[in-house]
Amino acid sequence: MVDNFVRRLIDHELGAQTLTPIQPLPDRLRAWNRLTGINIESFVGDVTDYGFLSEVFRSVQPEAVVHFAEQKSAPYSMIDRQHAISTQVGNITGTMNVLFAIKEFQPECHLVKLGTMGEYGTPNIDIEEGFIKIQHNGREDIMPFPKQPGSFYHLSKVHDSHNIHFCCKIWGVRATDLNQGVVYGTITEETAMDETLVNRLDYDESFGTALNRFCVQAAIGHPLTVYGKGGQTRGFLDLRDTVRCIELACGNPPKPGEFRVFNQFTEQFSILELARLVQTAAKKLGSTVEINHLPDPRVEAEEHYYNAKHTRLAELGLTPHPLSDSLLDSLINIAMQYRDRIDRSLLIPRVNWRNTRNSNRRGQQASSAAAD
C-alpha cells in the first residue's frame, strides 16, 4: 500500500478530525499482521512523484493497482483557487503517473480507479454505465456518456476518466473506472476484529457525507441540516459492498485495451429521504430531532430526475447490503459512543460554490470578496 498521509494533514488544515479515533498506520498494519498473519508492505510517498512511484512498481510488480490516491472532497476543492487547482493538478498528475508507470513497468497490470457517480451530474435521462448508444440523424454510435460534474473535484475525476480511456486506446492498458456512489457505514468484518483497525468516520462539511452528518446530529439532538429542498438524489452503498466491488473488479479484469466503467452503488436516495430515515431511527433510540432546511451552499438541482443503471457489478456477483435500520442504529450508536469528540462547529457549511474565496477554517467567516 502507498500513502502520503495528506488526508491526515488536511485534518490539521481544517481543524477537523474523524469521529472514530483513527490509529497510526504502522499500528494498524501490526494489528492486521497479528490477527491474520498477513504482512502488508507500506510505501510512504506521493504518487505525483514519479521517481517514488517507479520504485514502488519495480518493487511490487503489481497485477492490479487500486488507485484511490486522490483529493476526494468536493467542498475542499471549492474553498478557493488554490484548493481548486491543487485538487485538479494533483489528481490528474497522480493518475497520469500511474498510467505511465503501468505502460513502462507493468503493461499487463489492471488499473482499478476510483471515480464517482458525480461525474454524470443529474441528466434528465437514465444514466448508463460509462457508455451510451446514441442514434442521431439516421446513424448511431456507442459513445462515452456525457459528463456534467458539479465541483472542481468531480471535474478532476472526469478529466481522469478521459485520460485513462485514451491510454487504454493508445497503449492497451486495461482499466476499470469505478463510478462510486456515496459510501455509508464504517465497519467491515475485517475492521471489526480489533479496535485498532477502526475506520475514519468524518462528519465535517468537507469530508463527511450527509448521512454521517445526520447521524452525528441525531446523536447530540441537533436538527438534521438538509441543504435546500433535499430532493438531490444520489446513489449510495455500504462500505462492505465497496470493498466487495473492488474485489470483484480485481478478480475479473478487463481485456487489454478495454476501458470498463462500473456504476458502483446499490440504492438511490434523496437527501431528504435519508434525513427522514435517520429521524425515525433516532426516535427509536430516544432522540427526537427536527429537520432543518439550510440554503444550499452548492449550485445543483434540488429536484430532478435520477435513474442510474448499476447492473455490471451485480452480474459479477455483488450481493448488496441495503441501507437498514440496524445500520443506521449502528452509526448513531457510534456517534453517541464518541459524542465527546463531536465538534458542533464542523456541522455548519462554510464553503459556498458561488464564492471564489471561502474560509476553510472554523471560526473564520466565509468571504466572497475580490482579491484586493
Add this chain to the structure above:
Amino acid sequence: MVDNFVRRLIDHELGAQTLTPIQPLPDRLRAWNRLTGINIESFVGDVTDYGFLSEVFRSVQPEAVVHFAEQKSAPYSMIDRQHAISTQVGNITGTMNVLFAIKEFQPECHLVKLGTMGEYGTPNIDIEEGFIKIQHNGREDIMPFPKQPGSFYHLSKVHDSHNIHFCCKIWGVRATDLNQGVVYGTITEETAMDETLVNRLDYDESFGTALNRFCVQAAIGHPLTVYGKGGQTRGFLDLRDTVRCIELACGNPPKPGEFRVFNQFTEQFSILELARLVQTAAKKLGSTVEINHLPDPRVEAEEHYYNAKHTRLAELGLTPHPLSDSLLDSLINIAMQYRDRIDRSLLIPRVNWRNTRNSNRRGQQASSAAAD
C-alpha cells in the same frame, strides 16, 4: 496582449524554427503602431501566475479575454510523461486562473477560449456544436456532446471545456468555446502591410500542420508524407476566417452564464485529398512530387465517417475563404522564397503515440524503452 514567449522557447528545445522569419514582439508592435496609429499594450508573463494575471485584469479591465495562451501541439504533448503532464497542468491551470480572474475582477467579461475540433474525435455520428439532444428510454435531454480526444494535448482542451462550462453554471461567467479546425494560410490583410508583421509558418512535426508540411515538401521536391492511409478527415479554415470568427464571437457575446460552443471551420478535407491538391498546385509551379504513405505515428482511425456541423458562425456573418488554388500557390511560393531556411530533418515524424519516451530533438532516435 499577454505573452510569455514559451512558443519561442520551445523552438530552441526542438531545434526548429518557423519558415517565415518572425520578428521580436516589440518590433512588431512598433510596426503596427507606425502603420495604424494603434498602440497595443504588451504584458510579458505567464497566465499560470495568478499574481501577474490579476495585475493584467486590474490594469486592462477587459470586456473580453481571447484566451489562446496554451501549449497547442499534439505531438509535443506526446513526447513523454513530462511533456504530457506539463501540457495538461499548464493548460488547465492557465484557464482556471482566467476563470477565477474573470469572476473576481471582471464578472461581465466574455471569455473567448480557443478549443479544438479534435475534442470530438471521429464519432460515427454527425458532430454537433457542443451539445446534442439525446433521446433514451423514452426521455430526452440536451447534453454536452461526448468527447473522444486523440492526444494529451486534445485531452487538455476537453478538460478546459468541462471546467469552463462548470464556471458558467456556478458563477454566471459568459464564455464562447471555439472548437477550431486546422488553420491554413499565413497572411491576413493586416500582416500583409509590412514584412515585420509576418506570421509564423511552422512545418516541423510538432507545430506544423500537414498542409504546411506538404507545401514545404513540394517547394523542395520532397515526396509528400501522408501518415497511414490518409483518410483522416478534419475541419479546416483560412487564417483570415479564424481572425474573423474571433471578431464575430467578441462582437456577439453570449448571455451571462451561457457556455456557447462554435465549431470554427469552413471545409472538411481528408489528409490524402490535401496531398493531392498540393501535388496538383506544385505541378503548375513546375515541381513534380510523389505522395508517400508513412506508418501513422498516431493512434487514430485512418478511414472513418466525418460530418461536423458549423452553422453558428455562418449565422453571425462569417463569409468563408475556401481553400483555393491561389492560396496553395501562395503557400508554396512562400516556401520557395524561404527554401534556404528549410530543414529536412524536421519533416520526419519522431513522436510515436505508442511510446512513452520519444526523442524531441533532431538526430536523436525515438525510443520505446522502459525507464531503466
